[in-house]
Amino acid sequence: MRFPETFPMPSLVEKISEEWACSDRWKGIKRAYTAADVVRLSGSLSIEYTLARHGATLLWELLHDKEPVIALGAVTGMQAVQMVKAGLKAIYCSGWQIAADANLAQETYPDFSLYPSNSMPLLVKRINASLRRADAIDFAENKKDINYFVPIVVDGEAGFGGALNAFELTKWLIEAGVAAVHFEDQLPSAKKCGHMRSKVLVPTREALQKLIAARLASDILGVSTIIIARTDADGASFLSSDVDERDREFIKRRTEEGFFEIQGGLDLAIARALVFAPYVDILWFESSKPDLLSAQRFAEAIHRTFPGKLLAYNCSPSFYWKEYMKEEQIASFHNRLASWGYKLQVISLAGFHSLSYGMFTMAKEIKEKGLVAYSLFQEKEKEAQQEGYTALSHQHEVGASYFELIYNTIVDKI
Numbered sequence: 505m506r507f508p509e510t511f512p513m514p515s516l517v518e519k520i521s522e523e524w525a526c527s528d529r530w531k532g533i534k535r536a537y538t539a540a541d542v543v544r545l546s547g548s549l550s551i552e553y554t555l556a557r558h559g560a561t562l563l564w565e566l567l568h569d570k571e572p573v574i575a576l577g578a579v580t581g582m583q584a585v586q587m588v589k590a591g592l593k594a595i596y597c598s599g600w601q602i603a604a605d606a607n608l609a610q611e612t613y614p615d616f617s618l619y620p621s622n623s624m625p626l627l628v629k630r631i632n633a634s635l636r637r638a639d640a641i642d643f644a645e646n647k648k649d650i651n652y653f654v655p656i657v658v659d660g661e662a663g664f665g666g667a668l669n670a671f672e673l674t675k676w677l678i679e680a681g682v683a684a685v686h687f688e689d690q691l692p693s694a695k696k697c698g699h700m701r702s703k704v705l706v707p708t709r710e711a712l713q714k715l716i717a718a719r720l721a722s723d724i725l726g727v728s729t730i731i732i733a734r735t736d737a738d739g740a741s742f743l744s745s746d747v748d749e750r751d752r753e754f755i756k757r758r759t760e761e762g763f764f765e766i767q768g769g770l771d772l773a774i775a776r777a778l779v780f781a782p783y784v785d786i787l788w789f790e791s792s793k794p795d796l797l798s799a800q801r802f803a804e805a806i807h808r809t810f811p812g813k814l815l816a817y818n819c820s821p822s823f824y825w826k827e828y829m830k831e832e833q834i835a836s837f838h839n840r841l842a843s844w845g846y847k848l849q850v851i852s853l854a855g856f857h858s859l860s861y862g863m864f865t866m867a868k869e870i871k872e873k874g875l876v877a878y879s880l881f882q883e884k885e886k887e888a889q890q891e892g893y894t895a896l897s898h899q900h901e902v903g904a905s906y907f908e909l910i911y912n913t914i915v916d917k918i
Contacts, residue, residue, distance in 0.1 A: 559683030563655035581634025655683030686732035
């Protein structure tokens with residue numbers, strides 16, 4: 505189907521331009537392209553992305569509430585369901601966890617971007633399928649107290665290539681139903697976990713191009729996806745190129761491999777974040793350790809130029825928290841970060857660690873105590889039912905009763 509020659513293309517351009525100029529959602533957001541560019545690249549048939557649109561709108565509202573948005577990394581659909589039933593308002597999908605145990609290569613990888621780039625979109629689809637099933641079960645039984653369609657925030661890694669790779673990945677993620685995506689400024693071919701040494705950054709300009717590509721993809725698909733710029737400069741050691749003059753003051757020397765050794769750290773992170781800020785909704789400060797002073801200095805530097813800019817922080821399992829601070833400091837960590845504008849806070853590898861430790865503990869106890877250990881585990885599940893846990897009834901949890909309703913609806917009509 506093609507639009508007739510009389511299709512009011514100019515009016516659509518004007519509508520989009522007006523929304524960008526007047527909507528509070530786009531206040532302070534800069535685009536490197538025009539509404540006419542978006543319309544020209546959008547195709548003739550408008551496709552709806554309901555889950556992504558709903559999630560992005562809801563997350564934007566949550567980010568402007570008083571409380572910070574806390575999201576745990578989910579590695580399975582059922583984990584995501586349990587997170588929602590426990591009361592969390594958002595879900596995080598970590599690239600580290602995809603690499604470790606949820607990628608389409610069916611391999612176990614470190615966080616080096618070695619897995620197929622469509623692994624994350626397919627995990628998001630799997631998570632949304634589980635959330636939709638949980639919603640359908642409750643709705644059929646007239647239970648409507650839980651909103652399962654919480655926002656999903658995902659790790660876009662370093663984009664798996666250049667700007668076009670970031671553009672396509674963002675499209676796939678929106679189609680899968682994400683609310684927000686973050687891209688980091690590392691070199692994709694040398695990408696490492698944010699808490700590892702010898703990270704290689706791309707030039708500021710290249711990182712910015714990927715962020716612009718992500719925004720363009722969301723505009724073309726007509727979804728107000730929340731775009732997050734993550735900088736790994738705090739723990740970086742090298743730069744892939746000196747092409748961007750904004751990076752040159754941090755360069756120390758050229759290496760034999762052709763990279764540029766740099767002075768990574770907070771100052772470089774701030775410098776890069778200030779460049780990214782006009783083009784994104786949130787700035788993610790990837791810290792090499794849980795350092796409140798650095799987090800505060802980063803926030804203050806950003807807010808001097810961009811007052812009120814939303815920030816994100818990874819409360820990472822890579823930190824052994826009690827090594828860095830006392831329990832009372834840990835208890836207040838979320839709120840102190842939030843007071844400086846870090847309204848999105850993730851515990852990125854929560855899914856991996858809960859699955860690993862939970863299964864290890866159960867296996868060890870059953871090895872030592874036999875079936876008694878499992879019966880004690882069931883008692884803990886039973887006690888948790890008072891707080892909203894429902895997976896003890898595992899057949900019901902996955903929809904057996906729901907599909908019986910479907911079957912009876914069919915056969916009763918004959």
